[in-house]
Amino acid sequence: MSAQPFLQIQDVVKDFNGHLAVNHVSLEIIKGEIFALLGPSGCGKSTLLRMLAGFETPTSGRIVLEGQDLAGMPAYECPMNMMFQSYALFPHMSVWDNVAFGPRRSGMSKAEVAERVEEMLKLVQLGKYAKRKPHQLSGGQQQRVALARSLAKKPQLLLLDEPLGALDKKLREETQIELVNIIEQVGVTCVMVTHDQEEAMTMASRMAVMSEGRFLQVGAPADIYETPTSRFVADFIGNVNLMDGTLDVDAPDHCIIGCADVKHYVGHGITGTEGMAVTIALRPEKIALAREAPADSAFNAVQCTVKEMSYFGSFTVYHVLLASGAQLKISQANTERHSDSALTWGDRAWAHWSPSAHVVLTA
Amino acid sequence: MLGRLRILFRGLARGRSAVIGVPYLWLLVFFLLPFLIVARISVSEMENVAFKDLITFKDGLLQLSLKFSGYRFIAEDSLYFDTYLRSLKYAGATTLLCLAIGYPFAYFMARARATVQPALLMLVMLPFWTSFLLRVYAWKGLLSENGWVESVIVGSGLDHWLVAAGLIEAPGRLMNTPFSLVLGMTYTYLPFMVLPLYANLAKMDLRLLEAAADLGATAWVAFWKITVPLSKAGIIAGSMLVFIPCVGEFVIPELLGGPSTLMIGRVMWDEFFSNNDWPMAASVAVVMVLLIIVPLAIFNKYQAESQEGRR
Numbered sequence: 040m041s042a043q044p045f046l047q048i049q050d051v052v053k054d055f056n057g058h059l060a061v062n063h064v065s066l067e068i069i070k071g072e073i074f075a076l077l078g079p080s081g082c083g084k085s086t087l088l089r090m091l092a093g094f095e096t097p098t099s100g101r102i103v104l105e106g107q108d109l110a111g112m113p114a115y116e117c118p119m120n121m122m123f124q125s126y127a128l129f130p131h132m133s134v135w136d137n138v139a140f141g142p143r144r145s146g147m148s149k150a151e152v153a154e155r156v157e158e159m160l161k162l163v164q165l166g167k168y169a170k171r172k173p174h175q176l177s178g179g180q181q182q183r184v185a186l187a188r189s190l191a192k193k194p195q196l197l198l199l200d201e202p203l204g205a206l207d208k209k210l211r212e213e214t215q216i217e218l219v220n221i222i223e224q225v226g227v228t229c230v231m232v233t234h235d236q237e238e239a240m241t242m243a244s245r246m247a248v249m250s251e252g253r254f255l256q257v258g259a260p261a262d263i264y265e266t267p268t269s270r271f272v273a274d275f276i277g278n279v280n281l282m283d284g285t286l287d288v289d290a291p292d293h294c295i296i297g298c299a300d301v302k303h304y305v306g307h308g309i310t311g312t313e314g315m316a317v318t319i320a321l322r323p324e325k326i327a328l329a330r331e332a333p334a335d336s337a338f339n340a341v342q343c344t345v346k347e348m349s350y351f352g353s354f355t356v357y358h359v360l361l362a363s364g365a366q367l368k369i370s371q372a373n374t375e376r377h378s379d380s381a382l383t384w385g386d387r388a389w390a391h392w393s394p395s396a397h398v399v400l401t402a
Numbered sequence: 403m404l405g406r407l408r409i410l411f412r413g414l415a416r417g418r419s420a421v422i423g424v425p426y427l428w429l430l431v432f433f434l435l436p437f438l439i440v441a442r443i444s445v446s447e448m449e450n451v452a453f454k455d456l457i458t459f460k461d462g463l464l465q466l467s468l469k470f471s472g473y474r475f476i477a478e479d480s481l482y483f484d485t486y487l488r489s490l491k492y493a494g495a496t497t498l499l500c501l502a503i504g505y506p507f508a509y510f511m512a513r514a515r516a517t518v519q520p521a522l523l524m525l526v527m528l529p530f531w532t533s534f535l536l537r538v539y540a541w542k543g544l545l546s547e548n549g550w551v552e553s554v555i556v557g558s559g560l561d562h563w564l565v566a567a568g569l570i571e572a573p574g575r576l577m578n579t580p581f582s583l584v585l586g587m588t589y590t591y592l593p594f595m596v597l598p599l600y601a602n603l604a605k606m607d608l609r610l611l612e613a614a615a616d617l618g619a620t621a622w623v624a625f626w627k628i629t630v631p632l633s634k635a636g637i638i639a640g641s642m643l644v645f646i647p648c649v650g651e652f653v654i655p656e657l658l659g660g661p662s663t664l665m666i667g668r669v670m671w672d673e674f675f676s677n678n679d680w681p682m683a684a685s686v687a688v689v690m691v692l693l694i695i696v697p698l699a700i701f702n703k704y705q706a707e708s709q710e711g712r713r
Contacts, residue, residue, distance in 0.1 A: 094612055114615040127613040131631045140627075144618035192618065 045070040045228055046196060051100030053086050060086040062252035063100075073222060073229040075239035078249035079275070084232045085200065091230060092198050093117040104196065115144075119196035125205045126185035128173040134160070134184050135169040141192040159187040162221060179210050186218065190225055197222065199231035203238055215241050236276050240264070248272050270400055273320040280326075280367050282319040286311050295338070296399065300361040304338035306394035311401055318400040323370040325396040328357060328382065333391045340391035343367065345382050357382065359390060437691065444684035445469055472685030482669065482686065486693060489666040492580065493648035496587040500595040500644045501637065503588070508599035508636075512606070523600070526593050534590060538657050541586050545576045545658070552576050571662070578660025586658040587648050595640035602636025603629070638705075646694055666690055
């Protein structure tokens with residue numbers, strides 16, 4: 040990465056009475072990117088965000104924004120603004136006054152404040168609602184007021200805490216794109232916290248998966264999805280089939296891994312010793328399911344019985360039972376309408392996949 | 403089927419009116435009706451020990467006779483006007499003092515650790531375990547000569563300030579002055595200010611203060627722009643609980659007040675029991691109730707409208 044790091048988190052630790060909520064975390068964020076902190080609840084992502092906002096002070100480590108150390112700077116002086124989970128709009132103020140709260144605190148003249156508020160309300164398309172109180176707005180409108188309020192001081196860094204958590208699914212999908220558009224239009228660098236991987240993957244240019252106060256993997260959403268480096272990440276991001284096995288053959292251009300039901304032929308070598316225990320991670324959509332055995336059934340193919348199937352419209356998820364009693368999740372796109380060859384409960388079938396479908400996990 | 407549904411709905415409607423009706427019935431029987439009786443007495447004419455009927459029907463003549471001499475007297479004699487004004491003034495001063503002391507009190511209680519809050523709440527309510535009369539009487543001892551509060555105030559020269567503020571007439575004499583009266587009322591009614599304020603402040607969403615800090619507000623600005631406006635309902639409730647009973651207060655002015663602190667409660671007592679002029683006494687009472695209720699009703703209406711917000 041050639042770009043100058045905009046925000047540097049250097050070996051930050053947050054110790055809550057002996058519990059390390061954030062455990063030696065380092066990260067560099069580039070100007071203009073949308074970065075997501077993703078993890079299950081209690082993983083420390085919110086604590087890290089609160090340290091960025093200045094609500095918590097790191098026990099050790101430094102947070103540097105464009106060369107300026109933010110440690111010990113009170114929240115009201117930090118050049119960053121936060122959009123709170125469930126928004127924390129001021130209930131006694133109108134939409135206009137909510138948005139004007141930040142600009143009024145920064146010593147702007149009345150006319151400048153008014154101009155900024157109008158600009159922000161126009162940005163989130165809420166000009167008509169300026170006189171309403173927050174409780175008179177829908178959830179989506181409240182979310183936009185919160186966004187306008189957090190952008191009104193033109194922060195250098197925008198922090199989003201579960202920005203869409205309070206919205207229902209349909210609205211969330213629409214809002215995700217709208218939110219990204221507004222953020223890109225304003226051009227603000229953005230760090231968001233979410234437990235929703237879909238939200239992180241659609242909105243963020245890069246993300247970090249956190250667990251127990253540490254970063255497990257940092258990268259672009261596609262990299263994390265396609266090449267997870269640990270069992271936790273593979274399991275946490277998307278659906279995955281995990282199979283334990285041993286490394287039988289390890290050649291420079293391929294390796295063979297034996298599991299209980301199937302022998303895997305992986306189209307690349309790994310750095311390991313033969314006989315070591317490894318885990319195969321296989322995404323459901325990378326497995327094909329057919330009635331007939333594939334031409335070469337020695338590797339990457341296994342016979343199975345359809346145990347469960349869930350129809351989702353655009354695709355169907357099959358749960359198939361293997362000889363050992365293990366189960367595989369397989370998702371198949373529904374490319375045909377009412378296909379005659381469609382599998383159903385109890386059918387015998389073959390699951391198979393390509394040599395490039397696997398991820399071999401050694402951790 | 404339809405008939406049964408209709409019966410069910412009728413039953414529900416009846417249940418709803420019962421729920422609304424019970425408190426209304428309570429107010430009707432124990433507030434409105436007694437008030438109307440008092441109002442009736444205020445316009446009645448005395449006939450030995452009984453009141454004359456307001457409506458008489460004699461010789462084909464239907465007569466409604468209302469005697470407003472009590473009200474006219476109140477309007478004409480400046481004693482009543484001055485006393486009402488004085489009552490409102492002392493009640494107002496007491497309310498402001500209770501608010502000034504009670505707000506920080508309730509604020510720190512609401513922000514204290516959750517484990518100590520019940521104990522603090524208990525401390526606020528503890529004085530109620532002793533008779534109110536005894537507690538007010540105790541102030542007599544504390545404030546009169548050689549009482550230790552008096553010694554501290556006089557010893558520190560604070561009494562000269564009180565003279566300058568017009569709260570006592572001469573240095574060294576604290577009892578039976580506006581000072582002792584307001585002190586006693588503030589002491590007695592403080593819990594009624596603290597409790598609603600505490601209930602209000604304790605349920606406030608503290609993330610709003612974080613949001614304010616995030617947007618550049620110092621703790622002081624956040625307090626005035628967020629905490630105080632959001633606790634308005636608690637301030638109003640506490641102020642009413644202090645102000646209303648203070649206006650008609652009788653016992654504390656009797657024990658701690660003096661000749662210069664005549665309040666309307668005492669005037670009523672005199673009309674009832676010294677002059678035995680019930681219509682006059684009832685007139686004084688009606689004016690007092692109206693004096694409190696009318697501004698409150700207007701205020702409430704304005705409050706409800708501003709709560710609704712503008713669309």
